[in-house]
Amino acid sequence: MDEDSKFMSRAIELAKRGNFRVMPNPLVGCILVKDNEIIAEGWHDHIGGLHAEQMAIADAEKRGVSVHGATAYVTLEPCNHFGRTPPCTEALLWAGVKKVVIGALDPNPTVRGGGVQFLNEQGIEVETGVEKIYCEKQMEEFMHWCKNRRPFVTLKAATDKDGRIDGALNSPAERFSSSNSLDLAHKLRAQSMAILVGVGTVVRDNPTLTVRRGVDINPRENPLRVIIDPNNRIPNNSKIMNDGLAKTLLIQSSDYDKSNDLDHVERVEISETDISITKILDMLGDMGIQSLLVEGGADTWMRFLSSGLVDIVHLCTSPLKLNGSQEIVINPIKLEEFGYVKYEKLLVSDDIITKWKKV
Numbered sequence: 001m002d003e004d005s006k007f008m009s010r011a012i013e014l015a016k017r018g019n020f021r022v023m024p025n026p027l028v029g030c031i032l033v034k035d036n037e038i039i040a041e042g043w044h045d046h047i048g049g050l051h052a053e054q055m056a057i058a059d060a061e062k063r064g065v066s067v068h069g070a071t072a073y074v075t076l077e078p079c080n081h082f083g084r085t086p087p088c089t090e091a092l093l094w095a096g097v098k099k100v101v102i103g104a105l106d107p108n109p110t111v112r113g114g115g116v117q118f119l120n121e122q123g124i125e126v127e128t129g130v131e132k133i134y135c136e137k138q139m140e141e142f143m144h145w146c147k148n149r150r151p152f153v154t155l156k157a158a159t160d161k162d163g164r165i166d167g168a169l170n171s172p173a174e175r176f177s178s179s180n181s182l183d184l185a186h187k188l189r190a191q192s193m194a195i196l197v198g199v200g201t202v203v204r205d206n207p208t209l210t211v212r213r214g215v216d217i218n219p220r221e222n223p224l225r226v227i228i229d230p231n232n233r234i235p236n237n238s239k240i241m242n243d244g245l246a247k248t249l250l251i252q253s254s255d256y257d258k259s260n261d262l263d264h265v266e267r268v269e270i271s272e273t274d275i276s277i278t279k280i281l282d283m284l285g286d287m288g289i290q291s292l293l294v295e296g297g298a299d300t301w302m303r304f305l306s307s308g309l310v311d312i313v314h315l316c317t318s319p320l321k322l323n324g325s326q327e328i329v330i331n332p333i334k335l336e337e338f339g340y341v342k343y344e345k346l347l348v349s350d351d352i353i354t355k356w357k358k359v
Contacts, residue, residue: 007033007073008103008131012138014043014052015075020190020217021046024288026139028052030074032060032067032097039065047220053078053088057095068096075135077106077128080114089118099125103135107146141193144311145290150281155294155304156188158316163331165298178349181316186213188314192223192293194249194284198300199229208239209295210246222246224289228280228300230273232256241265251275277307298329305330305338313340313356316348 001009015029022028022044030052032040040063042055050058053074060067078088078100092100100119105128119126136143141152158177159165177185189195190211201207210222225240225248232252234241240248244264250256254269261267268283284292294304304310313335328334332342332354340356347353 003036004073004101004127004130007031007038008075008101008135010038010041011052011073011075011103012131012134014041015138016043018044018046020215021220023047023193023220024142024290026076026142028074028076028139030056030072032056032070032072034065034067034070039063039070040067046218051079051088051091054091057091060095066096069098070096071099071101072097073101073103073130075103075131076139077102077104077115078119079106080118087118089115089122092119093122093124097124099127101130102126102128103131104139104143107143109146141291145285145288148285150285150309151194151289151292152312153281153292153294153304153310154188154192154312154314155301155310156185156314156316157296157301157330158185158318159330160318160320160322162321163317163328163334164322165296165329177316177318178351180349181351181353183214184348184353185316186211187215188293189223190215190217192291194224194226194289194291195293195295196226196228196280196300197295198297199227199231199233200299201295201297202227202229202234202238202240204297206235206238208243208245223293224249226280226284226292227251228275230270230275251280277304277309281309301330305335308339308358311358315354315356317352317354319350319352 011029011031015027018027025044025047028051029043031038040056040060042052042059044052053072057067072092078092080087080089106115116126116128144152195209209225211217222245225246227234227250229250229252234250241262248265250265250267251270252267256267294300335356339359341359342354342356344355
């Protein structure tokens with residue numbers, strides 16, 4: 001591994017420290033190098049906090065080290081616009097950095113190319129594309145949204161050994177995943193900007209759809225809860241309608257009960273009872289939702305898989321066999337039929353978790 005790759009790999013490692021907390025911003029890491037030695041490090045730690053370049057410069061100041069003449073390694077093209085913080089390009093310029101090595105260019109239309117252009121105009125040497133594949137992979141959801149203006153979709157399904165989600169159709173779903181598998185499920189929630197279910201899941205299980213286990217997302221809010229409810233069936237006494245723990249988007253027909261409007265609930269009125277998955281994803285993309293976790297139920301899974309717009313599937317298969325006679329809902333054979341290939345397999349307690357991607 002050459003020196004540039006080594007330093008960029010360290011910046012990629014630092015970027016992970018902001019996981020779960022920086023959305024809608026991407027994970028970004030930065031190191032400052034002088035005389036082939038790292039003199040300071042930074043990362044984007046949380047939404048509203050310092051950007052990686054700014055943190056690295058602040059780290060150098062704390063250490064009493066001059067940044068003048070240093071090389072900055074940053075996983076994403078420095079921003080050249082005012083947002084929650086001033087432009088990182090100006091911070092690098094004021095600090096006296098002589099060269100900036102960039103992993104991935106920023107595809108966001110409000111930024112694209114602006115950072116590199118500004119640095120070049122100010123006489124700062126710029127090198128791009130170092131460890132580009134790894135940098136882009138780390139911020140995959142952000143890159144996907146910038147390119148497609150539609151969220152990166154992860155479908156999460158937990159089934160018994162036969163691929164069924166529960167045994168009896170008219171009772172709350174049985175809990176059969178292990179505690180460790182549930183921890184991973186909440187990690188998936190924490191990695192998502194929105195969680196989507198069909199209204200049948202709400203009627204049946206009365207879920208909260210929040211991040212509650214083992215992951216700290218503060219100061220970020222819980223993911224947006226999206227409920228597909230074309231026939232206005234959501235119970236007024238459901239947790240989602242009353243807990244105020246997260247913002248909720250209800251996709252409903254126009255004749256919903258307007259007397260029950262709540263501050264944390266927004267409604268999108270639709271005329272069709274079978275709103276297309278494409279339309280839902282386009283709408284969420286326009287809202288700035290970069291990552292969507294589809295949690296169920298069975299009909300919603302099938303509609304999303306049939307659309308061809310699911311990017312990743314996490315399938316948790318329990319060794320238990322549930323009661324009842326419901327037909328198989330989702331299993332490896334069905335995923336292969338939809339054009340997915342398995343790329344990872346994990347044993348979590350007694351559960352088998354497989355990860356699938358679109359061919």
